[in-house]
Each structure stands twice: as structure tokens, then as C-alpha cells.
Amino acid sequence: MTNLREILEFYRDAGVDAALADTPFDRLSEETAPAPTKASADRPKLGVRPDSAPKRTMPISKPAGMTVPDEGQVALARELASGAQSLDELREHLSAFDGCNLKFTAKNLVFAEGNPEGPLMVIGEAPGRDEDIEGLPFVGRSGQLLDRILAAIGMDRASVYVANVIPWRPPGNRTPTPQETEICRPFIERQIELASPKVVMTLGGPATKVLLKSPEGIMRQRGHWKTYSCPGGAEIAAMPTLHPAYLLRNPAHKRLAWRDFLEVKVRLDNPD
Numbered sequence: 001m002t003n004l005r006e007i008l009e010f011y012r013d014a015g016v017d018a019a020l021a022d023t024p025f026d027r028l029s030e031e032t033a034p035a036p037t038k039a040s041a042d043r044p045k046l047g048v049r050p051d052s053a054p055k056r057t058m059p060i061s062k063p064a065g066m067t068v069p070d071e072g073q074v075a076l077a078r079e080l081a082s083g084a085q086s087l088d089e090l091r092e093h094l095s096a097f098d099g100c101n102l103k104f105t106a107k108n109l110v111f112a113e114g115n116p117e118g119p120l121m122v123i124g125e126a127p128g129r130d131e132d133i134e135g136l137p138f139v140g141r142s143g144q145l146l147d148r149i150l151a152a153i154g155m156d157r158a159s160v161y162v163a164n165v166i167p168w169r170p171p172g173n174r175t176p177t178p179q180e181t182e183i184c185r186p187f188i189e190r191q192i193e194l195a196s197p198k199v200v201m202t203l204g205g206p207a208t209k210v211l212l213k214s215p216e217g218i219m220r221q222r223g224h225w226k227t228y229s230c231p232g233g234a235e236i237a238a239m240p241t242l243h244p245a246y247l248l249r250n251p252a253h254k255r256l257a258w259r260d261f262l263e264v265k266v267r268l269d270n271p272d
Helices: 004-013 038-042 071-083 087-096 129-134 141-152 178-195 205-212 244-249 251-269
Strands: 112-114 120-124 160-164 199-203 226-229 235-241
Touching: 071 087, 071 178, 087 178, 120 178, 120 205, 141 244, 141 251, 160 178, 178 205, 199 205, 199 251, 205 226, 205 235, 235 251, 244 251
Parallel strands: 120 160, 120 199, 199 235
Antiparallel strands: 112 160, 226 235
16 A cells, blocks of 8 residues: 555655645545636637627617607607698697607708799708708708709799708718608608699609609609699699709719709799
8 A cells, every 4th residue: 555655755756846725635526617717607608609698788878858760750740740730830840849860860950941932842852961050951062053953944042942851961961761751751741732832843762752652763753744642632743853962973964854954944834
């Protein structure tokens, strides 16, 4: 039987020079693994995908008074819009409406500009940076081009009513979501109904699809007379055309928009 001295000499020759505990521990008989450290506990286990582990979710903060857009907000927008008996009242309802999240990231409400009693109403999709700052539609480069086109057919802001489908600038000029568009739709529809122009011009594909409810692209629709149907049943002649911002990027297509504006001029000059 090996005596204690021989065991100690073996440990010495093996390089053991310090004891880890006051009492010996037989690790060969250990049945349970030691508790994992914090670092090993945080490390993904073998065979387990990291994305299958529970994820930490951070609370999303939102401005005070902000509501999440839903069908309830669309219904409320319809109720407020239909209840407005004048453009001034409609503007007040829209200014007080908190059901669209775009309101909380925009600087100003961009309602309209021009003559609401004029024979022509021009409608784009949404305000840009310059429009958001000034609170007026089409005041940037695209607005300057629109003014030049209108002047070429003998019209200006004093004789034309200008607005957008979306009255608040989307962050970063991104495309409005379908839900944001549906929330704002009742207001622009009521705005058209109250202004009651002889002709509506929709600028660009998004505004055309929303107001004329057609899935076709703007190149197929532009230059062709359409009919805009008001919620109350009235019908207004409508001409889809290219958006001035698009024309700035594609100058060769200005001739197409020019033809459309000439068609509108002829229609207004000869209403019968």
C-alpha cells in the first residue's frame, strides 16, 4: 500500500506546490457540474441558434398625445371631415386631429394655398422640406416649376387652388404608408368637395391612384380625362399628369406635362 510520503513525493515531482482547499475533494466521484459563470451563461449554447434565444425588447417612446394609426383613426377622420361645412372649419378639424403619426414629426400643417374659388385645383402627394418649413404647398423647386407652367397657360396662385393628399411632411421625405394615406384621405376628399373646382389635376402617380382609385401607372393615365367622384356624389373632371419633381429629374418629359396643361386650359376656356 502506498504510504503518505510516496504520495507527497509524487505530487512534488509533478509540480504541485500549493493546495486548493483545506480538505481534499474527490472530483472523480463528482456527479453535478459546477454552476456556470456569468460569462459562460451569456454565451450561446452549442446547437442553439442565437436568434432563437429570448430577445430583449426596448420600450419605444413616442411624443405625448401621439396615437397609433388604426381603423378607429380612419373612422374618426371621416367623421371630422364630413362634419366640416367650410374650408376654414376643415382646416381647424385637421389641425386638431392627432390620429396621424406624421403630425408629430412635421413642423407645420400644409393645408393649401391659392384661390379656393378658382376653376382649377392642383393636388400633389405630400409636402417636402421647404413646404414643411413654410407651411405652404409647392414652394420649393418643384413649386417654382409648377408656377412657370401655370403662368404659361395664363394662370397663377391667385387663380388656382393648390393642395396635397397628405398635409404633413413624412420624415426624410419618405413615401407615406398606405395606412397614413387612408387616414388623410377623408380630409382631401372633403377639401375637394368644399372647393368644388371645375377641373382637378392630380400630380404624379401616388396622388392619382389615391384620388382616382386606379392601379395603373401615371404614364398610362396622364393625358386622359378622368372623372373624380366626390363622397357626396358630385363629379368633377380630372386630368392626371406628371409631378413637377419628376420633371426636374426627367426634363425630356416636360413636353408631356405641357400637353396635359394645355388640355386643361382648353377645357376651362370651353366648359361646354
